[in-house]
Amino acid sequence: MELEELQHKIRDCKKCELCKSRKFTVFGEGDPNAKIMFIGEAPGFDEDQSGLPFVGEAGQVFNELLRHINLDRKKIFIANVLKCRPPKNADPTPEQISCCSEHLDAQLLIIKPKVICPMGNFATQFVFKKFGLTDKITGIMKLKGTTFNAKDSYGNDIVIVPLLHPAVVTYNRTKLPELQKDIEVLLYLDE
Numbered sequence: 001m002e003l004e005e006l007q008h009k010i011r012d013c014k015k016c017e018l019c020k021s022r023k024f025t026v027f028g029e030g031d032p033n034a035k036i037m038f039i040g041e042a043p044g045f046d047e048d049q050s051g052l053p054f055v056g057e058a059g060q061v062f063n064e065l066l067r068h069i070n071l072d073r074k075k076i077f078i079a080n081v082l083k084c085r086p087p088k089n090a091d092p093t094p095e096q097i098s099c100c101s102e103h104l105d106a107q108l109l110i111i112k113p114k115v116i117c118p119m120g121n122f123a124t125q126f127v128f129k130k131f132g133l134t135d136k137i138t139g140i141m142k143l144k145g146t147t148f149n150a151k152d153s154y155g156n157d158i159v160i161v162p163l164l165h166p167a168v169v170t171y172n173r174t175k176l177p178e179l180q181k182d183i184e185v186l187l188y189l190d191e
Contacts, residue, residue, distance in 0.1 A: 003032050006106050010083050016099040018084035024051030028079030028107060036071070036186065037113035038062075039104070041122040041165065042082035042092050053078045054166070061166035061176070068180045069187055077111050079104060081126050092122050101126070114158055115189060120165030127160055140164060145182030147189070161185055 007027045013019060026043040029052060046056030054062045066073055082092050082100050104126070108116075118127040121140045128137050131150035136143070143162040152158050163182050168175045 003107070003110055006103070006110065010103050013083065013100075013103070016084075016096050018082070018086060018096060021087050022084040023048050025083045026051055026053050026080060026085075027083060028053050028077060030073070030077035031075050032077070032111060034075060034077040034111055034113055036075075036115045036117065037077045037079065037108070037111055038117045038119060038163075039123045039127060040078070040080040041120045042080055042089075043085040044089055044167075045085065047080075048085035053080060057170040058165065058167040061169040061179070064176070065166060065179055065183050069183055071186065077107075077113065079107050081123050097122070097126060105130070109153065112152065112154075112156070114156075115161060115186065116158060117161045117163050117183075117186070119163045120167075123165075124162040127162075131158070131160060133160070145185050147185060159189055161189075 010025050010027050013025065026047045040053065043053065044056050044058065046059070047053055053059070063073065081104055082096055083103055086092060086096065116127055118124040124140055124143060125137055128134060133148055133150060136148060140162060144164050146162065148160040150158050150160055164175070164179055166179065169179060
């Protein structure tokens with residue numbers, strides 16, 4: 001399956017109740033051959049309105065973090081665990097994650113990133129479970145900015161770098177230096 005075909009499939013998805021309240025699905029965007037893939041939790045209001053990931057306030061913080069390490073947004077891929085916005089930006093439920101997981105799994109298979117950066121607790125838990133790191137699951141505050149080695153479904157080495165979700169800075173601007181320090185880990189990874 002190619003990304004374009006998957007995008008059409010996701011656009012028509014009705015596997016959970018979120019299809020009833022969404023304006024657009026948020027497939028993700030970026031380089032289909034990206035070495036680095038960032039995974040958020042779920043689209044917010046601005047993302048639901050545009051169909052694009054990380055375009056609201058948290059997206060502006062995300063762009064600031066990318067600039068901090070001189071990483072071009074066009075050279076990465078950005079996706080979310082959920083492809084539809086939960087009403088009132090609620091946390092993803094286990095049922096919603098279960099319904100949507102095949103879409104993110106397919107994106108990971110097509111893109112084959114070398115580095116995966118889950119942002120926030122839900123994205124980190126999803127990625128750790130997918131890659132057999134369940135024994136490492138703890139709160140994001142203990143995991144953020146740390147590297148974990150795993151294998152993809154083809155046996156290739158990948159590095160997982162959990163990060164705080166950029167939305168944290170929209171609530172507390174003093175957290176920006178902490179997020180900048182954590183994302184700097186990407187500067188020291190071998191490609």
